[in-house]
Amino acid sequence: MGDLFEQLAQILLFLAFLVAIYFVIYSLKRMFEKKYFVRLCKGSLATLKGNFFLQSGPRQSFQITRDSEGVPHLIGETNQDIFFGMGFVHSQDRLFQLEMSRRIATGQLTEILGNKENLLSCDLFFRSFLHLGNAQKEWEHLPEQHQKLIQSYVNGINSCIKRRRLKGSLPMEFKLLKFEPKIWTVYDVLILTKCFVFQNNSILFEKLLICELLQKKNISQEMMRELFNLKNVTNNENTNHNEEIEVEIEKEEEEEEEEEEIEKKKEKKEEKQQQEEKEKIKNFLSNLNLNFKTIRQQLQSLKIPFMNNSVFKSKGVLISGKHTFNNSPLMYSEIFSNSKIPTSFYELHLNCQKNNLNYYGFTIPGVFYFPMGQNGKVSFCLNIEQSDNLQLFIEKRISNNVTKGHESCDIGIIKESFHIKGGKTPLQYESLKTPNGISLFYNNNQKNKSKLDAKEILVYNSIIHNTEFITFMINLLFADHLNSIEEILKNQPNNFLNLVAVDNKGNIGKYSNGNLFSNNLINNLILPGWQTKKNRNCPPKKTNFYKFKKNPKSGIIINQTNNLCKESLKHYAYLYEDQMHDQENKINQEKFEELINHNLISYQGTQLIKILKQNYNDWFTNNKNPKVKLFWEKFKNWDGLLKNNSFGATIYPLFTKKLLEFVFIQYIDFDFFNLIFNNLININISQNSLFQNIQYRFLNQLIKNIQNTNWLTDEKLLHSFFENSIKFIDKEFKKIFNQIHNNKKKVNNFTNFQLNHPISFISNILPGIYHTKKITHNTLFQNNFQYNYLYFPNTKICTQIKSFFDLQDCSKSKMILNTGNSENPYSAYYDNGWNNLIKNNMHQTIWFSNQLKFFQNSQIVFKIMEIVKSKNHRKNK
Secondary structure (H helix, E strand, O other), X not given: OHHHHHHHHXXXXXXXXXXXXXXXXXXXXXXHHHHHHHHHHHOOOOOOOOOOOOOOOOOOOOEEEEOOOOOEEXXXXXXXXXXXXXXXXXXXXXXXXXXXXXXXXXXXXXXXXXXXXXXXXXXXXXXXXXXXXXXXXXXXHOOHHHHHHHHHHHHHHHHHHHHHHHHOOOOHHHHHHOXXXXXXXXXXXXXXXXXXXXXXXXXXXXXXXXXXXXXXXXXXXXXXXXXXXXXXXXXXXXXXXXXXXXXXXXXXXXXXXXXXXXXXXXXXXXXXXXXXXXXXXXXXXXXXXXXXXXXXXHHHOOOOOOOOOOOEEEEEEEEOHHHEOOOOOEEEEEEEEOOOOOOOOEEEEXXXXXXXXXXXXXXXXXXXXXXXXXXXXXXXXXXXXXXXXXXXXXXXXXXOEEEEOOXXXXXXXXXXXXXXXXXXXXXXXXXXXXXXXEEEEXXXXXXXXXXXXXXXXXXXXXXXXXXXXXXXXXXXXXXXXXXXXXXXXXXXXXXXXXEEEEEOOOOEEEEEOOOOOOOOEEOOXXXXXXXXXXXXXOOOOOOXXXXXXXXXXXXXXXXXXXXXXXXXXXXXXXXXXXXXXXXXXXXXXXXXXXXHHHOHHHXXXXXXXXXXXXXXXXXXXXXXXXXXXXXXXXXXXXXXXXXXXXXXXXXXXXXXXXXXXXXXXXXXXXXXXXXXXHHHOOOOOOOOHHHHHHHHHHHHHHHHHOOOOOHHHOHHHHHHHHHHHHHHHHHHHHHHHHHHHHOOOOOOOXXXXXXXXXXXXXXXXXXXXXXXXXXXXXXXXXXXXXXXXXXXXXXXXXXXXXXXXXXXXXXXXXXXXOOOOOOOOOOOOOHHHHHHHHHOXXXXXXXXXXXXXXXXHOOHHHHHXXXXXXXXXXXXX
16 A cells, blocks of 8 residues: 555656746747847848948948937938939838838738638739739830839848848847848839829729720720710720710701701700700619619629728818918828728938939838828929829720720730749639730639630730829929929829929919819828837827928828727817907918817817806706706816817727716716716727727717707707617617626737727717717718738737736736737737837837827727625625
């Protein structure tokens, strides 16, 4: 018996020894992993100080300095050297962005990521759509001086890539994904620029619809030209069109002398024909939605980057000096983005005094596009949204030829192959090629062979338009007055952008080929300085970057706020224009800046309080409910506090809290309400998708409840609205509490740092209804809540990041740490973010501390749960 116990004791000791060894090995592994990750991050840093001796590239020495905001200033003696430096700094700070953008545009994602998330269809689409053969022809059409600038830019990118390869300092994303960036060519820049133009081209779906209709022969080419202003769609002239839709215009011989009666009959006949034509167009357009929806669904099924809810939407305000308080023009701009792409804009300064180049502004790495900036003589904003820059051709195939008008031309089949990560053999695919361009459809199996054998072919040609775009961008940098911009635009046979400019004398130029929102509002693209050292997600509050120092009469006022909630409400600024005029009917610039940049939402809340005071003071004062009276005593003096408060800081701002108190106290215990909202009010939960979804559903419910535009001045309607709305909100809150109570371990409805801007309901809706007297889905939901964009999901990186930063405390709220998704606060999109983390010892950076604050705040639902539990406990006692 004793021997048995001894044997058991030895076995237990041996097992304990094995467990101890396991824990030692596990601890050492975690320690080495953490040190490896630190080395990995530090080894990825680009060298930002010192003298670089480059074997090829710049002709003369040039200097790169970075200011306190991390913005590079490039000073050189030749334009080629300046553009070389621009490529160099782009590669220093955005090398991974450059590589991934290039791979998307050239269809090379599957080579490094495999066929995940339908990436293969994406690669095949772009390989056909943005074919290298077109880029080679585009290069030949560019002026020689522009070719030199692009070549210098590419040399700068490659020079930095070679240096970082030799030093082993490639960004950590390359090391984790186990691939290296390729050397760039000038064709990569042309293809990527074309891809950028394509992604912002909302006209594509209309063009595809046109091609679809022409292929089906449902409508005459003449009507298509008139409806969509077509100039380059060709079709077989013997095509049988639908006689009911086609409008026949009778050609009558002109006579020198016509009687008056004949003229009147002719006029009546023409009017009748016009009315019939309008009716046919109206009926035709009413049937477009179904076809449009089908084509859109087919295209979106490819899951092509930049195309699924990713078009940039932006707004700018241009006010002439005649209407401002200090007689200087005011240009204000902002951007609304529907995608989960962190902004790709890069802020820099190009200075070559010898050649009249002194550009302060924004660029996009890899793309020759300058969305906003100034050169000391002219400041400008532009965008290419809703531009018609796509040349699509429908060509009739006859045997092995394609007809173009009355001519025929040979058709060619392009056969190519490429490797897919994890694949054993290269994938082969075919595309049709005509002198007009490459077919949009590819063929990689026998099922799609019918597309190559189709009698009609859809091809795309961008050679002329892409060269025009790049030429215009470069010329715009050197524009020295507004007239020169007009001359540049005259040389563009196909305008494809909206542009607004101000010179240093205060003169204003507006050039647009799109739809103007109003006389003072024009679409443009801008998002200022995200890549600051202190806080890359939140631009600095004060920046004089775009104000002319020599000529203070002209300048650009850029909104720079870290409050995402404000962004969704600035489109209401024009509603309060009458509140910003002084006695001389001029806009007070200080009031305008204060309204736009600081207290717009507070201003709206103050206005709404005034409305309630004017219309409901007696109703509140004479109310028999003592809690209502108590609420009104607090509420009616709230407008003074609003002016000093950041109104959009939470999804339940102070004013909304007070307004909802009035609603809640009639249905929920007043003390319980205060207990919850006093805990909510000072905590930023605006990024909490759980509450955000409630807000979204509440807004939809609100729209259903409002049946009369006069409800705001009708006591019964207002009370009915509150009654119905509170039942809905109460129901949703109970769902949250039940979810928390029944699921003690995890609440998985949290996300972190969404780029969309949650609308503070009530404070957003009521002023809009009050001023517009109309409520529609479009006016309330101009910014989508849902996005479909994915860059490259990789759970291994997420796990390492989470382990490295010790984010176990966030496990309950299940934060999304997905590299390539902007919900990840440690997103590895841009190398500069890692640089800032390492340089500032991570935990001491404002950016990082803000995220830690949010991690703490994300536990707010659990705090509410504790409140509910404690209250229930008190009730039970």
